Amino acid sequence: MSVGLQRLRDEPDMLRRATADKGEDAGVVDRALDLDARRRDLLATGDALKAERNDASRKIGEAVRSGADPNGIQVAELKVASTRVAALVTGIDAELATVQAALDDAMLRIPNPADPDVPVGGEEANVIVRTWGDPLPRDQRRPHWELAEELGMIDNVRGAKITGSGWPVYLGAGSNLQRALIGWFLDVHTRESGMTEVWPPVLVNADSARGTGQIPDKEDQMYVATRDDLYLIPTAEVPVTNLHRDEILEAGALPIRYAAYSASFRREAGAAGRDTRGILRVHQFDKVEMVSFVRPGESEAELEWLTERAEALLQRLGLAYRVLLMATREMGFVQARKYDLEVWAPGVERWLEVSSVSNFRDYQARRMAIRHRADAAGKPQLVHTLNGSALALPRTVAAIIETYQQPDGSIVIPDVLRPYFGDRERIGPA
RNA sequence: GGAGGGGUGGCAGAGUGGACGAAUGCAUCGGUCUUGAAAACCGACGUGGGUGCGAGCCCACCGUGGGUUCGAAUCCCACCCCCUCCGCCA
Known part of the structure; x- marks a missing residue:
């Protein structure tokens, strides 16, 4: 249902x-x-x-x-x-x-209908809602994988040895950058936006996977621990939205807003051979996810707000990006309306998806039986759920490296991240 | 992993195979009383589904899934979760 x-x-x-x-x-x-x-x-x-x-x-x-x-x-x-x-x-x-x-x-297997104003069609029908910042020209810039390797930040070869292709290892400044981004994202969400921080399990049971819609729609994208019948999460959305599965939330509890860091795992079945270089498409990546539970009438405004919260991060990192309203066939099963945020990576001259912000209306809530009482005496009614990445790390890292690279091969650290680097200003050759 | 105890309404907590969708208390909501509040008193108060214009009527649900029985919250089996102790362990 x-x-x-x-x-x-x-x-x-x-x-x-x-x-x-x-x-x-x-x-x-x-x-x-x-x-x-x-x-x-x-x-x-x-x-x-x-x-x-x-x-x-x-x-x-x-x-x-x-x-x-x-x-x-x-x-x-x-x-x-x-x-x-x-x-x-x-x-x-x-x-x-x-x-x-x-x-x-x-x-x-009946998908959530798209909102009436969502364009019908595939990729060509996506609408660019707005663009922020200036996409830098390539000039002498190099792709992130060259610099990251030179600076000892990312090791794909050894990652392939210990696990397989698409399982990068972050080392030294690379690891520090991961930690800086995760810490800063969570700090902004909790201290400035008032979200509650969550550190969820990364393995979930089938009920949880079904609740958010990974089962049956995206089952083949998940790693399965068959011995214990558990699934590695493809996004923190799964455990965090399921926090309130089968609950009736009290009047006045809404909105509930969470920000969760987690590793995310995706098999990327059917994508073998695409984006094999660098960290644009990997099996394990890190992400901070925002999840909201709101009253039915408030989900449209919430979607815009979550999008702004994700955009604010990109703006303060000084990265050029654009916001797309995704067309019906680009949207997947459970979303009613979805914005993608794409950041500009000048080294590879591409827009990279770093965030996806979605309104599910009551679709997930019905699957998970998440309800609330509008007032103490009222009947329970379904809430609306939303979520948005803010942000997914690998492509953000790629954009930072490519945007802030210097002719000498070093990388200037964005201002907002310097406190997490002991106030260093740049990542240079060791 | 081993041994024992336990899962019942928003919470606490009774429950003998038939009167049990379930005592009682708390909380909540409405009312009486009061200048107002508290207290006291009266009343209402689970979720989902089917059917009917409607008052209503009917069905299901006591951790989950099976079983026994004319009939199961209650008896039997399996599983899940929680608590206590032991073992192991970052």
Whole structure:
């Protein structure tokens, strides 16, 4: 259940169109409608039979209580009737379980419809909302992997030895830069933006992976610890959003905002051979993620606010970037609206995605049963969830190295990070 | 990993195979009283689903999943989680 049965029944046309817009097979909508009808039918028959069975059992109870012999003929006669009904119930329940499972599966495969103003299409339909800073020309600049290797910051070869291709090792100033960025990001989010810091587990169970939508949509992108049936998280979004799974939040608790650092793991299945140099596409990377739980009416404003918080980091790092409103087929399963932040890397002359900020509306909340009470006496209603990276490290590191490189091969450290480097001003050849 | 104890409504905490969706207390909400508040008293108060215009009626849920039974919070089996002790360990 993700878009909700009510909506499935009320707006099937809209869901068919929205599903197709996201590049998915709209047939699931009709499959779900059909299963829902069968389920309700079975439910009605089953419930009626159960009522009959309960009634019969109640009569036996009353008879025994008023003195009838539990093993006598009178009770035996009563049992005959209720045994017959109980057998029917067993049959209906079995059929219902099958239909229910199929319906659950179908509902999990209906994507979250995109907001009405999201452009329909693929990459070509993305809209550049704004650009900040000046994308520097390449000039004599070199790609980050050359400098990082010369300065002993990143070792891909040894990473490949100890784990495999796409598992970089950060050393010396490279490691220090990771630590500086993580610390500074968290400091800004907690001290300036008031978010609560979280340090989550990096392995999660299947329920959690399903809650945020990694299962079944992105299952093959996750590493699985089969022996214990656990998944390595592809983003801190998974454990942090699941913090409130199956909870009813008290009135006045919202908004809840978290900032979490975690390592993130992605198999990058299907991307083998792409971006093999440097750290643009790796299996393990570090990221600080923002996660918000808000009242339904507040998620649109929250999306803009989270985007600003991510942008503020890039601005203070002095990196040129642009904000894209992503088109329907670029957006994935669970998002209703998504902004990508792309930073300019002059050494490779490319815009690199360093953040993705999304509004899920009530879609994840329904999967995870995260609700709140608008007031103390009110009925629980679903919250809206959002998240955004702020920021993913590897491409930010690449952009910093390429933007701040000097002709002599050293790298000037951005002002905001110097406190984390013992006030050093540059990373130079040892 | 071994031994023992335990998981029941927002919280605490009873619960004998049939009257139990579940006593009682606290919290919460509405009301009476009061100049106001407190106290006291009265009342309401779980979640999800089906059905009906509606009052309502029906079904399911006592950690999870199976089983026994006409009938399970209660009995049986498996698993998960928490607590105590022992062992191991960064």
